Amino acid sequence: MKDFKSIISDIDQRKFAPIYFLVGEKETFFVDLIAEKIEATVLTEDEKAFNQSILYGKEVTIDDVIGQAKQYPMMSDYRVIIVREAQSLLKNIDTLSSYVEHPQQNTILVFCVKYKKMDGRQKVTKLLKKSAVYFETKPMYDNQVPQWISETLSTSGYTIAPKASEMLVEFLGNNLSHIHKELEKLQNILSKGSKITPELVEENIGISKDFNNFELTKAIGIKDEMKAQRIVAYFAQNSKNHPIILTMTQLNSFFNKLLRYHALKDKSQYVASAALGVNPFFVKDYSFAAQNYSMKKASQAIALIREVDMKSKGVNSNQIPPGDLLKELLVKLMR
Template structure:
């Protein structure tokens, strides 16, 4: 089973398969990316009028799809048939088996299956994995997204600072579609070969380079109470972009990783980065924090964070605001 990079590389080189079966049970970005690449690049605009069909699973049957796929191209080398929302055809997907065994070589047939998983026991699934380009995308974990951002930008001639990548992940999560759209905006306004910095992210996307969870972790780690309180106040004024549950989760993650850092025998940048699942750029934050928080204090910090989490949900608390809860937590953590 090929990965998306290999598939895209083959498409760029004009190496096409008669069938692409793209499955995204939880992450659909790569399904759309590959399908859109085929839709936009295989045929010229003139050829598309007679040789490209975009079908929707809820409107057609497998027989309709096969009928379209068996047609010959007109004044073009290929015919392209893309079936979007193909998950709607899963009840009758076994009927595709005979076509998979003998596909029309001049047709590029693309199935886009979203939010469903193929049954590996089916004959058609086994045939697709054996004779077609079968691609099943898996969601990236948050700590894998910065690397993906870097690789995506590198392919377009850009580079990005580690902190800038982390800012995007904090603001947009691991929603690759949203991140990709923001990267496209950046590439539209920033010249190629530019290194994308936190300042450029702040200027063009509106994410603060100074008031974010990573800066809060850093301030807490070095016990800079003034800076930490400034960031918390900013969060309280911007609850939409900095909801309390997300801040609590980030702080909890920071101190859990700090505990793991304490336990490391090899605290070199590369080893610690790999074990903690963070960019090498952020290892120094854990090194500094380890000097301020022992393993015992790190464990106590986690207990305090969990206590605030419970209070935020109404347990043993009388409608305390998010900002006040965080300010109370900072005092307990850093004094």
């Protein structure tokens, strides 16, 4: 099974495979990207008129797809068939087995399967993994996304400040499609070689650089209670964009990483960065927090966060507003 970068590299070098079977059970961004790359690369605009077909799984059968794939190209080296929403064909996907064993070499057949998982026990799945370009994408963890953002921008000639990456991840999570769209907006207004800063993210995407969970955990870490209370007050007034469940998740993650930081024998920047799964730029935040929260206090903080999380879900509470719960938590954490 090839990875994304090697597949894109082969396409760029015009090393095409007869079949691409792209699966994204939870994360579909790379499925779309590979299909779009093939659509843009293989044929010229003139060739596409006679030699490219975009099919939809809900509208065709496997036999229809195979029938199209077996046609020969007209005045071109290749014929391209892209089957979108191919998850609708999975019930009868074993019918594809005979074609996988003997594909039409002048056809590039692309299946885009989204929000479904292939059954590894099926004959066709085994054949695809053996004979086709079979690509199955898995969702990235949140702590992997900033690196992906940096690498994606680097290939386009841009850089990004670590805090700006964290702002995007906090606001958009690990939804790569949404993040990519926002990055495209920024690239459209910036010249090549520009650095994307927190200020640019705030101005053009609408994410506050001062009032977010990243700044909240930082303020808690250095015990800046006044700043933390200001951020929590802002969250209370903008609860739709700052749900308490997300704040609890971020705080729990912060203190769990702080415990891991305490346990490290080697707390140097790059060793700690690898151990915690954070950008080296942010290791200093854990270093400062470690001075204010011992392992015991960090463990107590996690217990308090879980208690407030349960209250926010209605357990042992009388529907206390989220803002009041956060204010109460800050007092217990920082005093």
